[in-house]
Amino acid sequence: MFDIQCVSAVASEDFSVIEGKFLRIIDHVLLLHSGPINKFEVTDSCCDLLGLNSMADVDRWILHLTGRSVKELVLDICLEEHYRIPWCLFCYQSLHHLKLSHCWLKPPKMFKGFSNLKILDLHDVLITQDAFENLISGCPQLEKLTLTSVKGFTQFNIHE
Numbered sequence: 001m002f003d004i005q006c007v008s009a010v011a012s013e014d015f016s017v018i019e020g021k022f023l024r025i026i027d028h029v030l031l032l033h034s035g036p037i038n039k040f041e042v043t044d045s046c047c048d049l050l051g052l053n054s055m056a057d058v059d060r061w062i063l064h065l066t067g068r069s070v071k072e073l074v075l076d077i078c079l080e081e082h083y084r085i086p087w088c089l090f091c092y093q094s095l096h097h098l099k100l101s102h103c104w105l106k107p108p109k110m111f112k113g114f115s116n117l118k119i120l121d122l123h124d125v126l127i128t129q130d131a132f133e134n135l136i137s138g139c140p141q142l143e144k145l146t147l148t149s150v151k152g153f154t155q156f157n158i159h160e
Contacts, residue, residue, distance in 0.1 A: 023057055030061060036069035036094070043076045055079075059086045069094040076101040082126050100125050107131055113138015121146040129153035 043060055058077065065073075066088045073095060077083040083102040090111045098114065099121040106127070117139045123146075127135070133156050136142065 026057075026061065026066075026081045030064040033068075036071070037065060038070075039072040039074070040065055040070055041072075041074040041076075043074070055083060058083070062086050063088050066091050071095065072097040072099075073101055074099040076123075078102045082124075097121075105131065105135075107135060109140070111135075113140075115139075116141055118142060119144045119146075122150050123148040125150050129156055132156055135160075 028043050038103055040061070042061070055077075058075070062088065071094060073089070073092065075083065075085075076099070079102065082102055084104045084105070085100070087108050090107050093115055095114050095117050097119040097120075098117060101123040102125075104126040105122070111134070113135060114136075120136075120139065120142060121144075127150065129152065131151075132153060136145070136156070
């Protein structure tokens with residue numbers, strides 16, 4: 001878990017200097033870590049620390065995680081606009097638990113689902129009905145589905 005405690009700051013340092021240190025720490029850990037990652041979480045508290053221009057950083061981290069056998073991914077990013085999930089997240093076939101909050105979920109047309117996903121938790125997510133139905137249909141191991149304030153459809157059909 002990364003938080004402000006990761007950064008040793010001098011009282012006179014500007015916030016942008018602290019923010020830069022924090023981002024470099026996360027980037028270095030992701031670049032140097034070669035094994036699987038059990039859980040990666042980006043929450044509001046992290047975004048508050050990073051500021052509103054950090055979505056490119058989150059995109060980069062998600063790209064770094066591609067191929068790292070991530071088991072659990074939590075993105076709880078509350079900004080004025082929903083965070084648009086980058087295409088590379090849809091390559092995470094090792095995911096067992098995916099929790100998205102305040103995101104815009106638009107899977108690529110070639111996306112066939114998450115074959116190992118057991119828990120899907122969507123809160124304040126924008127997704128079309130077709131995209132949602134395809135997502136759910138492509139998760140054969142799904143055991144728990146939680147939907148809260150999901151926007152983009154009023155009903156859905158699940159086909160086996």
